[in-house]
Amino acid sequence: MDQNPRMAKAAPPPSGTTQDRILAAAEALFCEVGFAGVSARDVALRAGAQKALVFYYFHSKEGLFEAVLSRYYDAHQAALAEALAAAGTVRERMHRLVDAYLDFMARHSAYARLVQAELSNPSTHPLVEKNFAPLYRFVEDALGEVAPDEGRAAARQLFVTFQGAVLNWCTYAPLLSRVWGQDPLAAPLLEDRREHVRWLVDLVLDALERSPASARRAAPAARPKGGRAAARGARSRASGRVTPRAR
Amino acid sequence: MDQNPRMAKAAPPPSGTTQDRILAAAEALFCEVGFAGVSARDVALRAGAQKALVFYYFHSKEGLFEAVLSRYYDAHQAALAEALAAAGTVRERMHRLVDAYLDFMARHSAYARLVQAELSNPSTHPLVEKNFAPLYRFVEDALGEVAPDEGRAAARQLFVTFQGAVLNWCTYAPLLSRVWGQDPLAAPLLEDRREHVRWLVDLVLDALERSPASARRAAPAARPKGGRAAARGARSRASGRVTPRAR
């Protein structure tokens, strides 16, 4: 009886402050079993701390979740910003963006699954939205360089498509792994995926370069037609911006 | 968390047997708040039944979840099968498949979100896998008509890409709706999405027809080259394996 060593404590050595250890434990646990599946007692146990300390430092379970989420989104946005910062042709920068996204998601697939999981929970997805919105605007700005505002190749369409092409490979990995008998996030299959997404990006960019007007065909009303990037830049407020566009 | 969705108790539609009413209530609740967020008491309350009846008919909460899941997957697979059944060129059938998928997911976006949510839960995703696997093989067989087995345009790559392009539009709808100020699942935006996915399908099919060899470039070994669908059918019937990898 007594304390069963079945629950991995993983970090009983006093690495970092108590607050950091709780945050790290919560991070791991939320990703493993989702928000509802984690109890404050579990978090404290893995952090080698007392349950009450969870509430002392983070006030509530939702506060803890929020802390974990924003830490992740910061890393997420930083990874994408770095990929977009360097110079190069539009095509090179798109490839870098998609590469960085794939690498980040493959490394943090549990986090990606967590976010997708909480999407269905109406009480927690305001938290997700708060982090998602600036990230979306950031990427949409980047896509606005190559894609029109409306029509069947609009920036928002490409965003969802490329985002889904990369993300679902990672979030569906546990399922696909069983169906295929191989891990989609391990070296051979992950590189296959990278090849595919790059191929897809090139396909779309070729089509956009070949006939930029036809891609916009489905858009009915003529729009005021200011500089597209300028209009878009004005829309995204100054606060959320991370990297000024270098072209 | 919040007790908003709990208050839906009185005036249960006397339609159907008690078992059906419980199943319908569970369906709605699981989609609203996920597996962990639903209690047997909630289900019984909404169904206008007694809590013990949930366990009488479905043995456990997981049994109830399994019943809900398989009912949904049956409808899902039926929708896709109908789209693939009719005759036509490969391109027409691919368009119909994607259309049917988009329509089904737009109508059942809550279900799509539920499935994605439970993907992160290792204790429930065997249940999801049991339903996902045959559906995957079914669609992969269809894709095998147009796509090679390996390389950057392999059937499995296209599956994840198109599936993600359609599905994420629906599962991310609550988030995108707030960012855009419009509902992605309502008429105007949903048709925009359909245009985009059709455009994307054409882009890929054109590329595959133009140079079927180059798409397969990354695949080194020459394969026996029997009828692709036949070989795939035999393979998937025989065992869980889909494609032996040579690299």
Add this chain to the structure above:
DNA sequence: GGTCCATTTGACCGATCGGTCAAGATTCGT
């Protein structure tokens, strides 16, 4: 010494959870 303040502890609370049970009510074959 003493005092202040952030940190830590362990016991405690009410509510809710999934699941069981024995006994009543209803339906049905005969």
Add this chain to the structure above:
DNA sequence: ACGAATCTTGACCGATCGGTCAAATGGACC
């Protein structure tokens, strides 16, 4: 009409949940 099988009820169980609290620690400054 009668017993058997099926369905329904409400009370009940042990466990766990998020969250609180008063008291104990321990170091920093005077």
